Amino acid sequence: MSGAPRRTPRSFREATARRxxxxxxxxxxxxxxxxxxxxxxxxxxxxxxxxxxxDDGAVVGQGLLGASPVLAAAEEGGFMGGAVGEVHGAKLTxxxxxxxxxxxxxxxxLLDSGGVRLQEANAGLVAVSEVMRAVLSARAAGVPxxxxxxxxxxxxxxxxxxxxxxxxxxxxxxGRLGVTGPDVxxxxxxxxxxxxxDRALVWRTYGGKHRYLxxxxxxxxADDLGAFRAAALSLLSARREPGxxxxxREHRHLxxxxxxxxxxxxxxxxxxxAGVREPARLPGLEPEAFLRSVSAARRGDR
Amino acid sequence: MTRSWDxxxxxxxxxxxxxxxxxxxxxxxxxxxxxxxxxxxxPGDRVCLxxxxxxxxxFLAGALVRVDPGRVHDLHLVLSVLALPEHxxxxxxxxxxxxxxxxxxxxAVRLARxxxxxxxxxxxxxxxxxxxxxxxxxxxxxxxxxxxxxxDPEGNLYxxxxxxxxxxxxxxxxxxxxxxxxxxNERVERLPRVDIPAGWVDFVVRSPVPSAIEPLFTRDPAQxxxxxxxxxxxxxxxxxxxxxxxxxxxxxxFDTAAVELILPTYAEDLGLRGxxxxxxxxxxxxxxxxxxxxxxxxxxxxxxxELGMEAYVAARPDVFFTGRDGSLRSNRAFSxxxxxxxxxxxxxxxxxxxxxxxxxxxxxxxIAGFGGAPNxxxxxxxxxxxxxxxxxxxxxxxxxxHAVPRGRKLVVQLLETFREHxxxxxxxxxxxxxxxxxxxxxxxxxxxxxxxxxxxxxxxxIANLLLCRTAEEREEAIRGVAGYTPxxxxxSAAAVENLRDRxxxxxxxxxxxDKRLATRDLLAARSVRDLVRWSGGLYDPPRRFxxx
Amino acid sequence: MERLSFEFACPGEPxxxxxxxxxxxxxxxxxxxxxxxxxxxxxxxxxxxxxxxGFGEIWEAVLRDFSGRHPLSGLSVSVNDAxxxxxxxxxxxxxxxEEYLRRP
Numbered sequence: 035m036s037g038a039p040r041r042t043p044r045s046f047r048e049a050t051a052r053r054x055x056x057x058x059x060x061x062x063x064x065x066x067x068x069x070x071x072x073x074x075x076x077x078x079x080x081x082x083x084x085x086x087x088x089d090d091g092a093v094v095g096q097g098l099l100g101a102s103p104v105l106a107a108a109e110e111g112g113f114m115g116g117a118v119g120e121v122h123g124a125k126l127t128x129x130x131x132x133x134x135x136x137x138x139x140x141x142x143x144l145l146d147s148g149g150v151r152l153q154e155a156n157a158g159l160v161a162v163s164e165v166m167r168a169v170l171s172a173r174a175a176g177v178p179x180x181x182x183x184x185x186x187x188x189x190x191x192x193x194x195x196x197x198x199x200x201x202x203x204x205x206x207x208x209g210r211l212g213v214t215g216p217d218v219x220x221x222x223x224x225x226x227x228x229x230x231x232d233r234a235l236v237w238r239t240y241g242g243k244h245r246y247l248x249x250x251x252x253x254x255x256a257d258d259l260g261a262f263r264a265a266a267l268s269l270l271s272a273r274r275e276p277g278x279x280x281x282x283r284e285h286r287h288l289x290x291x292x293x294x295x296x297x298x299x300x301x302x303x304x305x306x307x308a309g310v311r312e313p314a315r316l317p318g319l320e321p322e323a324f325l326r327s328v329s330a331a332r333r334g335d336r
Numbered sequence: 337m338t339r340s341w342d343x344x345x346x347x348x349x350x351x352x353x354x355x356x357x358x359x360x361x362x363x364x365x366x367x368x369x370x371x372x373x374x375x376x377x378x379p380g381d382r383v384c385l386x387x388x389x390x391x392x393x394x395f396l397a398g399a400l401v402r403v404d405p406g407r408v409h410d411l412h413l414v415l416s417v418l419a420l421p422e423h424x425x426x427x428x429x430x431x432x433x434x435x436x437x438x439x440x441x442x443x444a445v446r447l448a449r450x451x452x453x454x455x456x457x458x459x460x461x462x463x464x465x466x467x468x469x470x471x472x473x474x475x476x477x478x479x480x481x482x483x484x485x486x487x488d489p490e491g492n493l494y495x496x497x498x499x500x501x502x503x504x505x506x507x508x509x510x511x512x513x514x515x516x517x518x519x520x521n522e523r524v525e526r527l528p529r530v531d532i533p534a535g536w537v538d539f540v541v542r543s544p545v546p547s548a549i550e551p552l553f554t555r556d557p558a559q560x561x562x563x564x565x566x567x568x569x570x571x572x573x574x575x576x577x578x579x580x581x582x583x584x585x586x587x588x589x590f591d592t593a594a595v596e597l598i599l600p601t602y603a604e605d606l607g608l609r610g611x612x613x614x615x616x617x618x619x620x621x622x623x624x625x626x627x628x629x630x631x632x633x634x635x636x637x638x639x640x641x642e643l644g645m646e647a648y649v650a651a652r653p654d655v656f657f658t659g660r661d662g663s664l665r666s667n668r669a670f671s672x673x674x675x676x677x678x679x680x681x682x683x684x685x686x687x688x689x690x691x692x693x694x695x696x697x698x699x700x701x702x703i704a705g706f707g708g709a710p711n712x713x714x715x716x717x718x719x720x721x722x723x724x725x726x727x728x729x730x731x732x733x734x735x736x737x738h739a740v741p742r743g744r745k746l747v748v749q750l751l752e753t754f755r756e757h758x759x760x761x762x763x764x765x766x767x768x769x770x771x772x773x774x775x776x777x778x779x780x781x782x783x784x785x786x787x788x789x790x791x792x793x794x795x796x797x798i799a800n801l802l803l804c805r806t807a808e809e810r811e812e813a814i815r816g817v818a819g820y821t822p823x824x825x826x827x828s829a830a831a832v833e834n835l836r837d838r839x840x841x842x843x844x845x846x847x848x849x850d851k852r853l854a855t856r857d858l859l860a861a862r863s864v865r866d867l868v869r870w871s872g873g874l875y876d877p878p879r880r881f882x883x884x
Numbered sequence: 885m886e887r888l889s890f891e892f893a894c895p896g897e898p899x900x901x902x903x904x905x906x907x908x909x910x911x912x913x914x915x916x917x918x919x920x921x922x923x924x925x926x927x928x929x930x931x932x933x934x935x936x937x938g939f940g941e942i943w944e945a946v947l948r949d950f951s952g953r954h955p956l957s958g959l960s961v962s963v964n965d966a967x968x969x970x971x972x973x974x975x976x977x978x979x980x981x982e983e984y985l986r987r988p
Contacts, residue, residue, distance in 0.1 A: 043857070045862065048856060048862060050909065052906075069904065069906075070904065070906040070916075070918050071904035071906075071918065071920060073962075083885050084885075084935070085885065085910050085933065085934075085935045085964055085965070085966045086910070086933070086964060087909075087910040087916055087964055088906060088916060088918055088962070088964065089906070110909055112909035112910075112911040112914070113909055113910050113911060207884075208883075231880075232879075233879075233880070233882060233883040234879065234882055234883060234884055236883070237883045237884060241883070317884035318873075318884055561972075562972075562975060563969075563971045563972060563975060566975070752969065752971050753969070753970065753971060754969040754970060754971065758936065758939065758967075758969065794971075795971035795974075795975075796971075819970055819971065820942045820945050820946055820970040825945060851975070851978060852979070852982060854975070
């Protein structure tokens with residue numbers, strides 16, 4: 035008899051944005067800034083007669099991580115797919131500018147977003163670009179910025195770019211990271227290019243395991259609040275120097291990767307080429323078993 | 337003048353003689369399937385085209401659709417489930433004229449249109465066991481077109497995990513001089529086991545495209561809502577624990593899946609393992625895996641199988657009915673019988689409930705039918721053996737203390753007060769009346785009758801109809817759990833409070849339920865992946881349920 | 885969107901001054917409930933913004949019953965609703981108040 039429960043008791047994916055922050059940061063340390071009681075809601079959605087959310091789908095604030103002061107934000111994927119509107123984006127940007135001034139030990143971005151909120155049109159586009167600039171600015175000022183990606187909505191579009199503009203990314207296998215999302219890809223390029231209804235294919239392409247193998251994600255963790263907390267702690271202490279040397283190194287790495295892997299059209303082909311013996315088994319493995327299987331094959335540049 | 341007593345045999349011989357000219361062997365070339373059917377069938381024949389709840393003789397359905405309507409027409413189709421577009425096409429083309437069935441699912445709308453247009457005569461809509469019963473009385477098929485997984489050279493059939501309706505169909509047909517044609521996915525030298533002996537089968541054809549089973553009984557735990565968890569807690573605490581329900585059937589749905597998923601957590605914490613939910617008449621629901629692994633479940637007899645559960649079932653022979661070959665043997669007729677006589681409780685959902693407790697899934701534009709619910713959701717008045725749950729329910733229902741005591745089956749309707757788009761589930765008058773009028777039916781199609789219902793469970797609480805002594809009390813009890821629907825808002829607050837004092841209406845707090853526990857954290861598994869983990873990797877979910 | 889406002893007499897205990905609480909998410913079939921103290925004493929104020937128009941009577945009944953379950957004077961409840969059924973609404977309201985009362 036198998037006895038003990040098999041469910042993940044503190045699933046990151048199942049948790050709301052606030053609960054994720056409470057689970058990742060030191061218990062009781064989170065203080066929200068511009069919380070729902072301030073009612074800073076989206077004027078654009080109101081003008082379109084659409085429902086608004088009191089926090090516009092973004093929870094930002096300060097707290098402690100391993101007793102060090104950090105700033106943190108979490109997106110609420112359930113509200114408009116986590117898509118970034120003017121207010122949502124401004125909260126993230128404001129948080130990052132605060133980080134530049136206050137120099138906390140780091141900034142944690144718990145991203146769960148489809149990208150730009152199209153209903154807000156240019157305001158949404160501008161909002162996301164400002165977040166990108168603010169991330170780079172905070173990093174240039176010496177503040178590490180770490181992305182945690184493990185929500186059900188994935189991290190796509192401009193927010194996918196934001197994630198990769200950070201010092202590091204931690205993902206669970208349930209998380210997805212990309213720019214063009216699977217539905218848009220199928221709609222514009224056809225089902226032969228990507229069948230968005232083939233969930234296994236979507237996760238092989240955008241999911242945490244593949245991103246980790248490609249070196250896009252620095253850590254692959256279990257779908258657990260504690261595991262993401264541990265990842266944040268470890269990544270904050272491993273920040274990168276975002277200077278010209280680092281940029282050139284990254285470009286060389288990416289060119290090599292494109293040369294070696296650019297001809298493949300399926301993730302399993304990439305994994306096989308990387309030296310994984312049984313690539314078809316990887317998606318079914320639990321995190322620890324997966325990490326053991328791929329330790330030699332991972333294409334990290336660090 | 338002497339009467340001949342073997343007319344049936346002579347007609348069978350004539351059919352086989354015509355068929356021999358087209359197909360001299362028992363194994364039929366697929367390209368000759370239509371020609372075979374044209375030879376075998378006569379206008380007006382009663383034909384059972386195996387359409388089970390899951391398994392479909394789809395190749396033979398396609399072959400039948402291509403017969404010349406000039407030669408084969410006005411057939412009387414008898415089948416459990418009218419699921420394929422080909423089934424409807426038979427009527428559009430005049431090949432078939434009349435139908436007796438149980439459930440129509442995907443073809444419900446087309447069926448209604450055909451009926452309105454006068455292209456189809458509906459004999460009756462049955463519950464499964466009732467239809468099988470008539471195969472042995474007045475609806476015996478002259479020709480049965482069935483589906484099996486494999487056959488050997490002699491023509492023995494292996495129906496395997498999805499045996500389902502086949503034994504009932506073939507026994508009735510073969511032993512009344514009928515002709516049995518089977519489609520199989522493959523021909524093998526030696527079968528894992530013999531489910532249908534060759535002596536009962538006349539022709540076998542290998543279908544070029546294997547017949548596929550839809551995963552009808554898989555529910556993704558990720559879709560179970562908090563409200564469903566709350567209702568599941570009420571069911572476990574207010575009914576299963578209260579009556580000691582150890583033998584039961586769950587109608588399929590997310591709400592019953594929620595009950596299955598809180599057994600290893602909520603029910604375990606209440607100390608109920610070993611006391612409830614031991615014996616089941618149920619398909620292999622993936623959502624029951626945690627309860628099986630946790631030691632709640634002692635036995636399951638299945639109506640059919642479920643895609644992806646084959647290896648798990650084979651690895652749990654102490655729980656499931658499996659053959660010497662190791663694979664599941666299902667049997668819908670026996671499982672339905674078990675659900676009727678050997679279970680103490682049925683619980684299922686519905687679309688509409690009226691003020692008497694009658695429940696129906698009928699709507700004006702769809703003829704969907706009943707499936708197995710009327711059989712399960714009915715008091716088994718022929719039952720004689722006692723169990724604590726049955727006796728307790730019987731005592732509660734006993735209006736006249738001087739009458740002969742009887743037991744009573746627990747029949748529970750589980751539903752939220754509002755459906756999607758704020759459509760009330762509780763109504764003054766069922767849509768079934770309108771459907772009956774539009775389609776010229778003799779009776780409104782009621783799935784579970786109010787006087788069979790023992791409890792109604794909504795997010796608001798449990799109404800115990802057994803304890804009601806008058807029609808007014810029953811109506812007020814139903815209003816008392818009908819929430820904010822017009823029916824619920826029409827309640828008399830004083831009357832409901834009185835019913836609450838008498839335990840006829842119980843709210844979650846009356847049951848000692850802490851609503852703060854009603855979250856998805858209470859589910860033993862919250863994703864399909866969790867179910868796979870619980871099964872030790874044996875459960876192999878179909879593609880549409882996996883992201884890996 | 886439809887905006888509904890209600891005010892009920894709440895002669896009960898004053899709502900303790902605690903940090904505002906929000907539960908729920910504005911997703912289809914769901915709602916967000918913000919509970920704050922500091923409203924006028926003896927009253928309970930509830931404001932609803934909902935995408936499902938025409939259910940004012942049901943909202944009134946649901947909110948009146950909620951107010952009866954938690955008669956906290958000075959309580960202020962604000963809702964952004966995206967078509968939740970009364971079952972979900974009542975659950976969220978109760979969850980929000982429970983959490984509000986648990987806060988320091």
